[in-house]
Amino acid sequence: MIFAAAAIAILVSLALAVVRALRGPTVFDRVLAGNTVGTLAILLLATYGFVTGRPEWLDIGIAYGFLNTISTLAVLKFFRHGDLAYDIDEKGDAS
Amino acid sequence: MELFTNAVLLTLLAIVTVAIARQRSLFGVVILSGIYSFLMASVLIVLDAVDVAMTEASVGAGISTVILLATLHLTKSIEYPKPRNTLLPLFVSVFVGAALVWGTIDLPAFGTADAPIHRHTTPRYISDAQDHRIAPNIVTAVLADYRSFDTMGETAVIFTGGIGVVLLLKGRRRRRPGKTAGEGMS
Numbered sequence: 001m002i003f004a005a006a007a008i009a010i011l012v013s014l015a016l017a018v019v020r021a022l023r024g025p026t027v028f029d030r031v032l033a034g035n036t037v038g039t040l041a042i043l044l045l046a047t048y049g050f051v052t053g054r055p056e057w058l059d060i061g062i063a064y065g066f067l068n069t070i071s072t073l074a075v076l077k078f079f080r081h082g083d084l085a086y087d088i089d090e091k092g093d094a095s
Numbered sequence: 096m097e098l099f100t101n102a103v104l105l106t107l108l109a110i111v112t113v114a115i116a117r118q119r120s121l122f123g124v125v126i127l128s129g130i131y132s133f134l135m136a137s138v139l140i141v142l143d144a145v146d147v148a149m150t151e152a153s154v155g156a157g158i159s160t161v162i163l164l165a166t167l168h169l170t171k172s173i174e175y176p177k178p179r180n181t182l183l184p185l186f187v188s189v190f191v192g193a194a195l196v197w198g199t200i201d202l203p204a205f206g207t208a209d210a211p212i213h214r215h216t217t218p219r220y221i222s223d224a225q226d227h228r229i230a231p232n233i234v235t236a237v238l239a240d241y242r243s244f245d246t247m248g249e250t251a252v253i254f255t256g257g258i259g260v261v262l263l264l265k266g267r268r269r270r271r272p273g274k275t276a277g278e279g280m281s
Contacts, residue, residue: 004096011103014134018107021130022114027122034126038156041133044100045140051096057145064136067157071129078164079122 003050038068125163132156
C-alpha cells in the first residue's frame, strides 16, 4: 500500500519534471529536468518492483544511474566547450 | 496499478513526442529525447520487459545522447524554411499508423498464456534446455543457441550501424582520430 502511494507520488513528480523540461526557459532547466526524469525512473523501477512483489531488478537501477550521469555530463560538456573531444591539457586554459 | 502507471507514462510520452516535434532548438531536442528514452524504459519495466528496458535506457538515453551531441557539433543548426506541403506526409503517417493499429486488432490479448507464440516451440525450449546442457539459463539458451543465427544477424546489423556512425563522426577530424572513434563506440 505504502509502495503504491510512493509510486503515485513518483509519477506526479515525473509529470512535474516533464513540465519543467517542456517549459524551461533556459537550457539548464531542461538539462536538470532530464536528469530528474532519469533519477525518477530509477526510483520508479525500485518502487514498482516492491509494488508487484518482485524486487529483483533493483541492481538495474545502478546501470540507470551510470547512464544518467554519463549523458548529463556529455550534455554539459558539450554546452560548455561546444565539443565532446575537448581536452583541457591540449588547449592550455581552463576557461 | 499497472494500468494506471502505464496510462500516466504513455500520456507523458505522447506529450514529450509532440514537444520534440515542435521544439525549434536542436539542443533541446537531444535532451527531450533522453527524457523520452527514460520514460519508455519505465513503460517497458511496467510491462515486465526488463531486458528491453535496459537496452532502451542504455541505447536511447546513453549512447544516442552522446552521438546526437557529437553530430550536432559536426553539423550546423541552421533552420531551413518550412517545407512546402505538409499534407501528404501527414496523410502517409496517419495512414501507416492506422494500418498498424488495425493490424494489432487480431493479436491475442497482452499476457495471454495460450497465445500461439507460447504454444509452438516454447514448451520444447523449456523442457529440453536443461537436457541439452547448452547454457545454464533458458533465456540465454534460446538467444544464443536455439536462435543463434538470428542473434548473429542482429549483432551483424548493430555492428554495421556502429561502423557507419564511427566513420561518419570521424570524417573531418583527422587530427585526433582515436578520440572521436572511441566516443562512437563507448
